[in-house]
Amino acid sequence: MRSWILLLIIATSLMNHALAASFHLAIVTASNAEESNRGRSFAGIQTRVERPVRRAVELALFESKTSFEAFGIVPELQVVDIDAKRSLKDQLKAIHSNALIxxxxxxxxxxxTAKLLDERGQTTVNVRHxxxxxxxxxxxxxxxxxxxSERMYFDALGQFLIYRGWRKVLVVHGPTDKDRLRTQILERSLKKFGANISDFREFTLSHHPDDRDKNKPEFLTGDASYDVVAVIDSSKDFGRYIxxxxxxxxxxxxxxxxxxxxxxxxxxxxxxxQLNERYQSFDQENSLPASEAMSDEEFAAWSAVKLITNSLxxxxxxxxxxxxxxxxAHPDTQVDLYKGTRGSIRRWNNQLRQPILLATGDAVVAVAPMPKxxxxxHYVDTLGLDEPESRCKLR
Known part of the structure; x- marks a missing residue:
């Protein structure tokens, strides 16, 4: 009997090997792009880091090894580093038509890049913006x-403030177009859940004494009544003094x-x-340099791969x-995100619905959506653009 079972296992293994299907996966990067991936303050302090997501992708593939073997799948990872001096179309031709990009x-x-690949009907994933x-x-x-999305982040914050009873919000924001746009998004989120904005105050990074009303937090936050201060500072420089x-x-x-x-x-x-531990031990097992904690972008890349492998x-x-x-595109596709609720795709704009964490530097204080x-x-759809307010109507 045991010999028959052994033969069946061997035969199944050989059949899977013979009928192996490829899982093509590509990461498209631009290591020489002009946009800096490190922010630095006046004193040279590193304020913002954007790390490549390849490590998280490789971890997701490693975690899926058993599933790949069971279904006879061979993963093939390709990294395409875009050279701005060469034709983008030509460089993208190297990517398999059925790849997850x-x-x-x-x-x-x-x-x-997304527009070009969409014209070809190739599947792409946004893990950074x-x-x-x-x-x-x-x-x-x-x-x-x-x-x-930015709305998901700010909706989570708005829910938390209302949940805690901090309804009067003083908004302090930067002078850049990006900060002003993000401030508008925050304003929509705060009003959506019933918060009141006491005032908007714009800071400046100037150190000139004449600008002290805009560059010193104690002056910038004076002459107003508020329960909480909300800071929009994409540079991550001024806000650290608040x-x-x-x-x-x-x-x-x-x-x-x-x-x-x-x-x-x-x-x-x-x-x-356990996921964080696997992320750290994966570095050691594969002789990779020790990494910092998994970032939002790396978690997004890990989630993209697991959406596929969890559904095999x-x-x-x-x-x-x-x-x-x-x-x-399948309505039953879900993924365990280790945040208490399984993730799934919003049909109207292809956004992964997921809980949002509210955290300090060393603790997660709450997980949104908040109670009530x-x-x-779908209760997670209280975060971000809901279908009725979305201009994107894919399905």
């Missing part, structure tokens, strides 16, 4: 977003203090510590190659 690019290159326009006005059928320097003793949220996040190293529930046994998408389009914020179809 993760776009790890600055926004201008991202949009150009939370910008609303990519999900609302760009609205490409083959483009999916596993990084949370905490403990406000005129009134109030909590600080937004880009500093309590911040919304897609992932955090200190989440202690839902199996999250439930959705028929395997022939000679694995077709990621069939999986991502209800939705008629």
């Amino acid at each position: 993760i776009l790890d690019l600055p926004k201008p290159e991202f949009i150009e 939370p910008d609303i326009d990519l999900r609302d006005t760009l609205c490409l059928p083959s483009l999916y977003h596993t990084i949370p 905490q403990y320097s406000t005129r009134r003793a109030r909590p600080v949220v937004g880009d500093v203090g309590l911040t919304p996040a897609g992932w955090h190293r200190t989440l202690e529930r839902y199996g999250a510590p 046994g439930t959705i028929d998408a395997i022939s000679e190659t694995l077709d990621p389009r069939k999986i991502l 914020f209800l939705h008629p179809k």
